[in-house]
Amino acid sequence: MWAVRHVTDEERRARLARRHGLAPAHRYDEAVAATRAMTVLHATEAPSVHLALHARVADLAVADVDRALYEDRSLVKQLAMRRTLFVFPRDLLPAAWGSASARVAGPLAVRLAKEAVAGGLSEDGAAWVDAARDAVLARLAGGDELSAQEIREQVPEVAAKVELGRGRWAQPVPVAPRVLGLLGAEGSIVRARNATHWRTARPRWTAMAAWLGDVPEPLTEAEGYAALVRRWLWTFGPGTTADLRWWLGGTLGAVRRALADVAAVEVGLDGGGVGWVLPDDVDPEDPVAPWAALTPVLDPTVMGWKERDFYLGGLGPRLFDTNGNAGTTAWWDGRVVGCWVQDDAGVVEVRVLTDLPDEGHAALAVEAERLTAWLEGHRVSTVYPSAAMAPSATR
Template sequence: MVLRTVDVGERRARLAARHRIAPAHRAPDPVEAAKSMVCLHGTDPATVYLSAWARVADLSVAELDDALYVDRSLVKHLAMRRTVFVFPRAALPAAQAGASNRVAQAQRRSVIKDIERAELHEDGARWLDEATTKVLHALAGGREATSSELRSEIPILDASTDYGIGKSWGGKVPFAPRVMTVLSASGHVVRASNNGHWRISRPNWARTGAWLGEEIEPRSESEGLRELVEMWLRAFGPGTEADIKWWLGSTVKGVRAALADLAAVEVDLDGRTGYLLPEDVDPAPPVEPWGALLPSLDPTTMGWFERDWYLGPYKQQLFDTSGNAGPTAWWDGRIVGTWWQTDDGAVRLYMLEDAGADAEAFLSDEAARLDEWLGGVRVMPRFPSPLAKSLAAQ
């Protein structure tokens, strides 16, 4: 059987339209922007706002705040790869079953092991069960509370373990954040309202049912995986097994089972096997040349494991050693530069190559638009890229 070839040009055209980053394809609101990406990356709180800004025309901070904290149509949730994402509410059941439960189980085992190793309790499972029960009791009745408030009220949470004993870099690791990780990955609590500026995460915790008005609907793991893979293929397809496995933080076995359930169609990606949904095999229409400025950890930059077709030779400049992407400048479906801010918050464009006069002009206009939107607010990426560090040091 001869596979249909999806070349780099078509992949870039799909990306432009489906990720809502080509100006002609921007989303009408933040919920649609998140849905178009399955979810937005939320480890760095500023990324959520800047990713939405890149995809929604005339976005305001208040509009996204309303979606997160008033309508609660977007929800911060710990899921794939033990990472915080911002999901549309409708995607939560799939995320919980297909990713979060697996994370919760791994984190639970880790906490139990470390509690016993630190000799805080001979039965780590019993200690963790008691701690989580007390947290849920403290948050009863729709109450919201910070981690600090919970630690001050619940003595069992004020436990820690030593690391680097006798070393200058040694210290203590508290268990309270890890308890909250288990609870949030399990779907019992969520990051509710935020006590900080939009670019800073200082969340109150709340019980999920109270914050959303209902619990997350249970699904089987296979159902969750299938739904997540379907959403990923709709947004990011075509992609390889390696792409999907990395994005999900799952196993090859799980990915293959989901692809089989979806009757995914094999296509040729420059000699590698990729997959599309059966109803999505027709060639994508071309897209007019476009540009975009995306923030660090943006879901487009982070969406695939195999990135050469849009990243080119710039991995060492734009990704840190842990694989976290810095800010990027895109032209016509590939990364051609970065952007950064001066000490006074002014946005500056930095090109890694000569992409042509049209690209330079468009991206310079985007930098000016972002500069106006930020209004002098300086965003400090949690995981700055090597290039971002060198530019900030100038």
């Protein structure tokens, strides 16, 4: 099939600026709209959700995000692609439950069954997993919200520990969090209200049915992948098959089937590659005026593609850790140009790693002031610092 047209890197960056709401002139009005625009938000680290939305929403308050997560429940945390925790728009959950989340839950159940046998909990690991699952669901069925520790204390079936590792590396590990992770991936339970402030994750768990009230049926695997791919293509397209396979955490066959199901259209990319867009999304994108933005650790834009040269250039080793986790990023005119950190007083400092015009430095300084004011002196920590974020890092 011949490519419909060629989409340059410059045009891809213009699409990113508008659709991701990163250019200040194109920010969204509220948290749910911004989340839907991004398909999902990374939630591995609790503050990333709030900071990712702050980067994309004008006049956002912490309470706005918490309201969407815990009161309106229009945004819901769900383990899904690549065994990663995301915040989903509520309407997209059935797609994940039938596809990406199911792909995660299956191996988790198998591994937990093996651990139960190896740890001496049962000679029938699968039966033990079923009994543990049923016991937790029975305890949460009434809508109580309990921490992992409270569940461990109140549900004898998951109170045990199993020894993992061998020799000097062996250590006892509680099984309750592993059972909760499995049930969360299945969509049977959900991370409910946070027991502490927004910068730290201490979730309480409850039944998904109690949390949502009306729980729709999961889509079939094919329908679910198609729905996820359709959203991803609007957000990140044009993207390559490799991009989609990595982001989706699925097989090549599942990606190709989903692309066919949504009637995705091929376009040419700079460098000779082939990307995909939705059939009603082939029109050229107008340029965007130069813009600046500061995004958090594991931001969905930075993590949206596997092939990142069109916005990251050669800065990857300095801005990602060795496991592929992105640290904070500073953007100028559609490209990542550095990172940001905070000093002891919580003031945001931008570290630029490449040459910028004075206009770029000035725009990033404005964004640093905006983020500093929003954080109100609170410091945000991370377990995924990049090399550029280290105290001793210099350009």
